[in-house]
Amino acid sequence: MSPGPVDQNFLFTLAELYRLLRVYADKEASRFGITRAQWAVLAKVERSEGMKQSELAELLEVQPITLTRLIDKLCDSDWIERRNDPSDRRVKRLYLKKAGRQLLGRMSGLKSELTANALDGITPADAHRLLTQLETIKENVRSAIQSSGAEQARKEQRYG
Secondary structure (H helix, E strand, C coil), X not given: CCCCCHHHHHHHHHHHHHHHHHXXXXXXXXXXXXXXXXXXXXXXXXXXXXXXXXXXXHHHCCCHHHHHHHHHHHHHCCCEEEEECCCCCCCEEEEECHHHHHHHHHXXXXXXXXXXXXXXXXXXXXXXXXXXXXXHHHHHHHHHHHHHHHXXXXXHHHHC
């Protein structure tokens, strides 16, 4: 990164890093016949089996129709299944199937491989500091969003 004011480089660098990581994860996940987005769905369902599709859409920050298409493909591949909710037949709950568990097992080292390659040349201590700093940045942004929302609500109350 060229020297200069942080505000000229920070957001661009983070956005570019995120884009590159998505491209890299998609490329590597394709070795297993899956996309990064499908991998994310499988991983989230594995952690919270029985969650509602609507809960997963919110968690992944995707539109429900987008998630429905992803889940359709995962169901067609026999990696995941939808089950009716016993108390509300409109609700579908998500569960991994045996083939989905096996796929995630085969992919288990991929996350470590991606992380190791991304952090190549960075000491473990620096990587931990970086992670801590990123968590702080995440909380700062979350607080700014909440403050901004509260300020907007106050303005709307004041001015109609």
